[in-house]
Amino acid sequence: MPEKTTPLRAAPALRRFRLRVILGLFPAVLLLTGCIAEPGPEATLPGNSTAAATGSPGVPSTSAPLETTQSSNKAPVYWIGRSNGSVFLYREFRDVPDQDNPVTRALRAMMSEKPLDPDYFTPWQNPEKLASSISGKNVITVDLSEDAFNSNLDADMAVRAVQQLVYTATAAAASSGLIDSGQQIQVRVLVDGHTDYVAFDHVQLGDPMSRAAGLVAPVWIIDPQEGTDMAGGSVKITGRSTLAGGKLAWQILRVEGNGDKTPYLTGETTAGTEAAHSGLFTLALSLSTGKYELRVAQVDAGTGQQLNVDTRTFRVG
Template identity: 50%
Template sequence: MGEQMRRQRAGVRHRPVPAAALLAASLLLAAGPSLAGCTATGTPQPSIAAGSTAGPSGGATQASAPLETSQTSAKAPVYWLGKSRDGVYLYREFRDADGKDNPIATALRIMMSQKPLDPSYFTPWQPPKKLAASVSGRNYITVDVSADAFNTGVDEPTAQLAVQQLVYTATAAAASSGLVDAGQPISVMLLVDGRTSQLAFDRVQLGQLMQRDPSMVAPAWIIDPQEGAQVTGALKVFGRATSPDKAFAWQILHRDAQGAKSSYVSGTVTSGNQPGHVGEFTFSVNLPAGDYEIRILPSDDASPAASATTSAWDSKGFTVTG
């Protein structure tokens, strides 16, 4: 990863921890991983993302640090690290959840213990022996994880991204389950075996309250379809970008029986600027039955001749069944 990437990932943004916050965190952890009032609200909408929260400096826009809205307890929002055209960013998937644990711990355990659906995504975390999560009344999320969750073989930019992966996943799970006030900034305290001021991945200093860093989320990603989706009827593509009024190219590749890809149809789309939908984009395409890949690229890659090797912001493989 180049020097420009290292500067871009130059650190997780922190704020000093109020003494009262640390006391609240310790009391919450002493109570164990259960969450009072831990219920999901709203109708099942596992593919819709909207809303916002202030970034670490309080100046982030809706699109740059989107906060999930109420979803369903059957789906857990999980962020992964993903390789894109110019580096590594955070991407999100919705995953099935069994509902036996609290929503935050469930999403984090998936993040640390399972593989992403998209083969271009990955996680540097390892399955932990212990994991607990709690929420205080002031939008403070406290996560306590055992030291075995950390892969100490990662470099510093990856470690910085991984800590933000946890922050994004924890805040997403809390917001989508209605456990926090989505109109206020949400902070995360990460403890290691109940202790503050530890080093995550032997590289990132913990002990401060953390919020979402908008520079670490992907410039654009596809929400629907998810990787491996089975589509009936018209393909409805839904995604989001970190900037409003941003033009992107899209391309659909057809995969033949031998796995070879060829450009089938392409076009452009512009991210939205309406309140509550800042950065979102959507379009529909009628496709015959078959295997395909949808790709989101910079606007200057809109040519139908763009090859399957052209580097994309995000891509998803799917099948049209009829």
């Protein structure tokens, strides 16, 4: 007998529903975003590609905590990009139209808009049809038309594209208070109502999928987002590393009017180890008016080498 699902209503109704369900939910911490270099087809996916796409065992264990409930109408949207020769998932919060439910509008943004950070990209195309619903068992069902897959991808990139959808759908449902983060959360993808579609000619759809571990960026800068204008004085920077307790090196470069970059501040910090704040880091810096680039990297404990550099450009004043 088909599992009963509840269509997601428009935003006003969702806000009323949210008030009834969010209390006591979502202990997880926020995810972070980062910058990467140009994408390319040669990056490899650790483990079995089908297992990675479906969130099955055999994929590395580093995963991203589920987003927490937020009052903002901004939608969490995941993009794809490169770090150290491998391709990872990165997130931005985006302003989106309010006419659709949170999951649908976040996925629509993922498939139709450009990332704020020019280093991110998405292989998805804007589909003619896109809808979503959530069952009582925390399964998000996404039904979209075939035109969303009009990109030529290799097997590894196809896996990441499918996981990009899974991460975005679960993030949108969690941040809007529509799912119980204390239970397993899965996403089932239908194409024109059918369960037998092979995404990008590589990934079989239809079965419920969860977030695959090992696909989030090793270092994330959550705030500021790319191109943000910040008030002068004390500037707060937050981020996350996948290595809790690991050393991080950071650098602030001042960006001149001609594009030249001059070292301005440098330092080190340590990613948090507390259960509720694992991998998180915070910097409070005093910056004068101007344009800056922030760089954060993991530091190898044995060699001292800086790995997985993440960058972000922003303005102060």
